[in-house]
Amino acid sequence: MVKDKKIKPSKELPLGFVDRQEKELLIRDFVISNIKEVMIKYGFQYLETPSFEYTDSIGKFLPDKERPDAGVFSFKDENKWLSLRYDLTAPLARYVAKNYLEIPKPFKRYQLGTVWRNEKPGPGRFREFLQFDADYVGTDNLQADAELCVLASEILTKCGLEKKDYIININNRKITDKWIDKLNLDFKSATGLSKAISIYRAIDKIDRIGLEGVVQLLGKGRKDKSGDFTKGANLSQSQITIIKKYLIEGQQPMENVEGWDELKRIEKIFSAYKFNNYKITPSVVRGLEYYTGPIFEIELKFGVKNSKGQTVKFGSIGGGGRYDNLVSNFGNINCPATGISIGLDRLVFAIMQKKDFNIIAKRPVMICVFESIKIEEYINILNKLRDSKISSEIYPGVGKLKKQMEYANKIDSPAVILYGDNEKELGKVILKNLKSGKEETVEIESLSNEIKKIL
RNA sequence: GCAGCAGUAGCUCAGUUGGUUAGAGCACUAGUUUGUGGAACUAGGGGUCGGUGGUUCGAAUCCACCCUGCUGUACCA
Numbered sequence: 001m002v003k004d005k006k007i008k009p010s011k012e013l014p015l016g017f018v019d020r021q022e023k024e025l026l027i028r029d030f031v032i033s034n035i036k037e038v039m040i041k042y043g044f045q046y047l048e049t050p051s052f053e054y055t056d057s058i059g060k061f062l063p064d065k066e067r068p069d070a071g072v073f074s075f076k077d078e079n080k081w082l083s084l085r086y087d088l089t090a091p092l093a094r095y096v097a098k099n100y101l102e103i104p105k106p107f108k109r110y111q112l113g114t115v116w117r118n119e120k121p122g123p124g125r126f127r128e129f130l131q132f133d134a135d136y137v138g139t140d141n142l143q144a145d146a147e148l149c150v151l152a153s154e155i156l157t158k159c160g161l162e163k164k165d166y167i168i169n170i171n172n173r174k175i176t177d178k179w180i181d182k183l184n185l186d187f188k189s190a191t192g193l194s195k196a197i198s199i200y201r202a203i204d205k206i207d208r209i210g211l212e213g214v215v216q217l218l219g220k221g222r223k224d225k226s227g228d229f230t231k232g233a234n235l236s237q238s239q240i241t242i243i244k245k246y247l248i249e250g251q252q253p254m255e256n257v258e259g260w261d262e263l264k265r266i267e268k269i270f271s272a273y274k275f276n277n278y279k280i281t282p283s284v285v286r287g288l289e290y291y292t293g294p295i296f297e298i299e300l301k302f303g304v305k306n307s308k309g310q311t312v313k314f315g316s317i318g319g320g321g322r323y324d325n326l327v328s329n330f331g332n333i334n335c336p337a338t339g340i341s342i343g344l345d346r347l348v349f350a351i352m353q354k355k356d357f358n359i360i361a362k363r364p365v366m367i368c369v370f371e372s373i374k375i376e377e378y379i380n381i382l383n384k385l386r387d388s389k390i391s392s393e394i395y396p397g398v399g400k401l402k403k404q405m406e407y408a409n410k411i412d413s414p415a416v417i418l419y420g421d422n423e424k425e426l427g428k429v430i431l432k433n434l435k436s437g438k439e440e441t442v443e444i445e446s447l448s449n450e451i452k453k454i455l
Numbered sequence: 456g457c458a459g460c461a462g463u464a465g466c467u468c469a470g471u472u473g474g475u476u477a478g479a480g481c482a483c484u485a486g487u488u489u490g491u492g493g494a495a496c497u498a499g500g501g502g503u504c505g506g507u508g509g510u511u512c513g514a515a516u517c518c519a520c521c522c523u524g525c526u527g528u529a530c531c532a
Binding site (some may be wrong): 439 | 488
């Protein structure tokens with residue numbers, strides 16, 4: 001016989017995509033229900049936008065390339081490039097621009113949705129993940145910014161995190177900009193501009209590589225653990241000193257700087273809300289593209305283990321900030337806005353590992369099947385249980401009692417019901433508690449009540 | 456993208472300086488127990504040793520190229 005050489009489909013998943021099992025999904029449901037509760041309480045409306053957008057609508061452009069910028073998943077449909085959304089903020093800006101005349105000002109909406117990023121995954125970092133997003137559109141009032149932090153904190157608390165588990169780092173882009181101005185870079189030249197960008201990027205990495213690493217990146221460059229070398233911004237010694245000073249003393253007030261006023265006002269509002277789990281952190285940078293004012297980042301303060309048991313330090317599980325120019329990209333609309341996002345999969349993953357956190361799936365009570373008994377009799381018992389809202393099933397297969405018991409054990413069933421010839425004669429059933437192993441003979445009529453005692 | 460490391464059973468891995476039919480644990484199937492799971496014991500199934508080419512009497516083992524993954528780093532709205 002010739003062996004069938006047909007090529008079989010791969011059972012592997014594409015890079016960066018994962019199967020999610022019940023435990024994770026149940027916790028995710030729990031997180032989502034907390035989010036909805038908080039959002040209703042804070043007066044946000046629920047919105048959904050599609051997974052795909054025109055590529056240029058979400059801030060990706062295709063110069064003369066075959067494909068849109070890397071980072072997004074895209075395809076060409078009828079000569080138009082479509083991309084899967086990579087966040088929920090850009091689609092919101094598009095939505096606001098499209099419906100500008102109809103929506104209330106300010107417009108408060110929240111959204112839960114999957115987003116996709118076509119980039120290299122890492123520990124705790126996937127190419128498909130669920131994001132939560134809350135935004136205040138159409139107001140420049142800093143109470144909006146403050147309230148977003150307060151609400152994020154309330155969500156985390158509801159999900160079981162304590163104050164010591166996380167902190168919201170806040171900063172203001174205007175302050176960082178002011179300090180970089182002191183370097184006297186020539187922003188009109190390409191090198192000046194790229195130096196400025198390198199500085200933002202370097203500052204942002206202080207968490208991982210420390211002040212020393214940042215200084216290296218500001219200067220000649222830095223070699224990482226694997227021996228790979230990253231080119232630096234090539235700043236002069238005196239310029240580096242200024243940035244160092246900013247990172248070390250940046251929490252100190254600066255005279256007459258607009259960004260500081262704003263942070264102070266936000267702090268005032270925080271204290272009215274009795275919210276104090278935050279810290280002014282000069283190294284917070286966030287995305288370079290669109291933030292214009294106050295920015296915030298939610299940092300988890302405990303180590304999280306991944307599926308391989310490695311401790312993963314998530315940089316942040318969420319963040320956001322003010323983006324006053326994003327909506328105006330779509331037309332002549334002046335529309336300030338501020339928003340916050342939380343990566344739900346990361347949050348779920350983190351709270352899954354809190355020891356005291358335990359959500360257990362409800363497993364069905366199982367009725368074993370004996371050949372000599374008609375199926376109708378089992379269905380009668382089953383219906384009684386299901387009418388009493390007891391999760392239950394008849395052994396979904398064919399097999400010996402042993403096999404049936406092994407199945408019940410494997411699915412973590414709390415109990416099995418045995419009804420064979422002996423029981424039929426008595427007109428009763430055996431209820432076996434699978435946790436304790438104990439069996440008792442009970443009347444069919446009182447079966448539901450007896451089971452409820454076990455559950 | 457760059458760098459380092461790694462690919463042997465469903466999973467985790469062993470496989471000695473190249474040497475017969477490639478191993479273990481877990482998992483799976485069957486039996487010991489034809490009406491009883493989580494324990495034990497017995498037996499069994501399951502591998503193009505990531506791929507291709509080369510060296511050799513002989514390759515999981517050595518060489519070359521390719522593919523894939525992991526980790527770090529870069530980019531990251």
